[in-house]
Amino acid sequence: MSKKAKLKIIPLGGLGEIGKNITVLEYGDDIILIDCGMTFPEDEMLGVDIVIPDISYLFRNRDKIRGLVITHGHEDHIGAIPYTLKRLNIPIYGTKLTLALLETKFKEHKLENVNLNIVKHGDFVKLGKFEVEFIATGHSIPDSSALAIHTPVGIVFHTGDFKVDYTPISGNVIDLTRFAELGKEGILCLMADSTNAERPGYTMSESTVGTAFRDMFANAKGRILVATFASNVYRVQQIITAAERNNRKVVLSGRSMINTTTVAYELGYLDVQEGTFIDINDMDKYRKDEIVVITTGSQGEPMSALTRIAYGEHRKISLLEDDLIIISATPIPGNEKTVSKIINKLIEKGSEVIYDSLAEVHVSGHAKQEELKLVHTLLKPKFFIPVHGEYRHLKIHSDLAHDLGMPRENIFIIENGQTLEFTQDEAKRGPIVQAGNILVDGLGVGDVGNIVLRDRKHLSEDGLIVVVMSIDKQNRNVVSGPDIISRGFVYVRESEDLMAESREIVKKVLSDCEKNKITDWTTLKFNVRDSLRSYFYEKMKRNPMILPIIMEV
Template sequence: MPPFDEEPPPLPPGFLRVIPLGGVGEIGRNMAVLEHEGRLLVIDCGVLFPEEHQPGVDLVLPDFSHLHGRWDDVEAVLLTHGHEDHIGGVPYLLEAGLRAPLVGSRFTLGLLDAKLTERRLDSTMHEVRSGQTVTFGPFTCEFVAVNHSIPDALAVAVTTSAGTLFHTGDFKADLTPLDNRLTDMASFYRFGERGVDLLLSDSTNADVPGFVTTERDIGPVLDRVVGEASGRVFVVCTSSHVHRIQQVLNTARNSERHVAVVGRSMVRNVRIAEELGYLSVPPGLVLSVDDVDKLPADRMLVLCTGSQGEPGAALSRMVTGQHRDFALMEGDTVIFASSLIPGNESAVYRLIDRMAYAGVDVITRQQAPIHVSGHAAAGELTAVLTALRPRNFMPVHGEGRHLRAHAKLAMRTGVPQDRIIIARDGVVVDLGDGKASVVGQVPAGFTYVDGGGVGDVGEESLRDRLILGEEGFISAVVVVESRTGRVVAGPEISARGFADEDEPLDDIRQRVADDITNTPHSEPVDPDELRRIIRRSIGSQVNRVHRRRPMILVYVVET
């Protein structure tokens, strides 16, 4: 296997090239590009939510640079389902230059259409359903129903002259799903009989033994937890998890509580799901925020966003007292009917601690089984591998440990070790003559959305933000006479985020003055040379005395 950092060679005739631009080695930002006969097919385009080491960032996108200059070669964008980590990047893809149709199920396109309308974007949409076959250029795509924590999820088999690639999307094998839409294992076996040359499969729970619990077990637990609450109840879940929302509405009805829906995405998705027939809302159950707020505490339930501790989401604003309608208080119960996305643990636990100090009862999966994963565990993944019998296998949608655990499952089912590729984002895999091989690497770094800017902030800016946040900054100003280069004023030293008192700056000021006087330098002094002397002087003093490494800004003013 060649090094991952090599530029790939031209695609040989008759081969299929597969490039994951996101979702491999991480959970989120899912995107894969397929190339065959000079044409491209994109599968998913999602976002990743920022972690603490990415301050100020709103979203993280895949790197679209591989597609620049090739927008006319893209036949279609296939969307496996409507979660943000699979469709959230589509608006930015359109803004970057995409003109190809967006292909997905009815509910997926319903969510996406609302997202594009908000951003005043337009695109051709092509609705597909399970069991349907559609051809886009040299790619013949067959869609298969899979069960997930959102309606209308699809797997897709892409057949070309190079062979058949099967992408599971996100899935699990719940045998008693709430909407009675099973993962179509019969089709999986059918494709296995026909022959799958390369399998890309969801790996999120590959290191979890057994099978995922059925969604139907959640309803009775929600009924019990809500029934035991004597005050106001706030249920937090993912706004696209329509099945969970349905269970919350059913529980509210059973406990004789009325519901207020709070959070922009929650309000939008509940409306879309009800309009498209994926959500049944009992008449009179959902009331306006004002009407629900007037009810007795034991007769109200608030369904809201914020399950990942997002600062701008409804729950966070309720906890901090910044929400315009609700503030959490002693006697309230908050139910997290969701699971944590890796990287969000600290933010969520901080919220939970604040609620605990405020006297709020918090129920998570640790206290009661009120959520089940939407991703297949090891038993289900093994069954899929057995059904599809892939000649080559590349685990996707997972961090490194998940990919490796999934690879071990594949070996147990008979996939040869040399036919298993544990890749990273940007790795280029060519499929031909029945064999998949790594042939190089393309750029696949993070593209940051920061306010209205896309890609304006890079790793250097984030490093600066982290230094500013953790170490603060020190600035120094000196005035020099332009004719002679003689220092006529300064140094003036100031700082932010370094120390609350000015006393530590006195030593720094004296050290800089001494170094300017005593350090050999050109005559007249060169401003750039003077900046280097001052920066080195401050850095040395601060590191020696204070064991700190703040950002240092030096200004030389010539008069």
């Protein structure tokens, strides 16, 4: 079997998009899964909370699945795991912090008895015919791993999200030595992070942000509030360190900041002096220049602590004169305007606000071009699949690999669901399997689709007109109505004439139908909708959803 079997690599998410990372490796009767993340909805996915991958392919092959290996604990790599576990029971392998963050999700989802297995960098995990080696990398969360998956046809190397940081804040430095060894041994296929593939040069070390903090903290006269990603434990560490150097206490604000930092602290990922953390209720016991608040909301999220502070709606923290606010993050594409609004609001209230346009208070967690070249050069893979990126990122990453000497035919820019089949010497495209987006709205998973979204879009643009009337079953007389109700269409007080005219139009349709002996409700409704649509469009250049309802009495 193993002689003839081919290795299949099937990305079910993360290609042609940033987020929702999930990859299937299949060999004979064995399947392993790398990561299982979520992503945020596109603008047109109105009302949708999150988007998770379609795992129909896994469900159909559920007997083959040997395990899920996780590169790190970010939402776009672990966020869909609870939904997947509700359908499939899979043993999970990851580093300590990664699994601890995952467990907080399981509590929220009330998932119990999950088969969790902690691994360390350097460990090998045997899963069917696969052996997965966890290798230290750098990223904006501790305990991140690259994976070398030893398969019967060769080694598949998956970088996970990574950057090359020679001076990380704690933990292991990226294990370039092991990268080099594996490169010498021979890599069949590399899958590498393309997020920053458009950017020339190197991503700066996380430690440079600490240097910037040091100066800002030393000069601040009042309180300091720093907003950042809760999962960026290194950043939180550097804020704590700068606070301690300046004899300031640290308050945590925002649910995810408190949860994540607590987990990281309890597991020993944070180096904090006794007494540094204080409760938010004890802030008043200290002078303004003895306080640092670390808060969520660096993306301007509507319900986050920073947003509530900016709008004066936070129960415990009101802005004070001399407050220094540092937004230690860059807006994720799509969040620019929301973040800018918060910045404006904070400055209006008199705070000094430092953000990415003004100072180096954030660095990326992803490798730029020179780092990618380093990793390609060390690993010397035979085949290459750029992953984690929109098409533009995958394309430029593939050009980079080509510039380093790899033949074009050995590089595969593929889409979610596209199978690649590997032997020791060859790689080719195989069948396309089901892959795509499952929309989560409230408790509903997958019950919002194109028709629902199209209706929401229609309603959002020009609102709704309901036309309702009761008609006598026997003689087909209108016994009540037509009544016209509008929502999201026009100010009611300005629309009285409009509504009166609409009613006349509907009455005319009804009498025309009567004249022409049209008695089926479908035609009647169609005519009502059609006449009103023309009327509103001509009168107002608007196109509300029109919902004619006939009650037979």
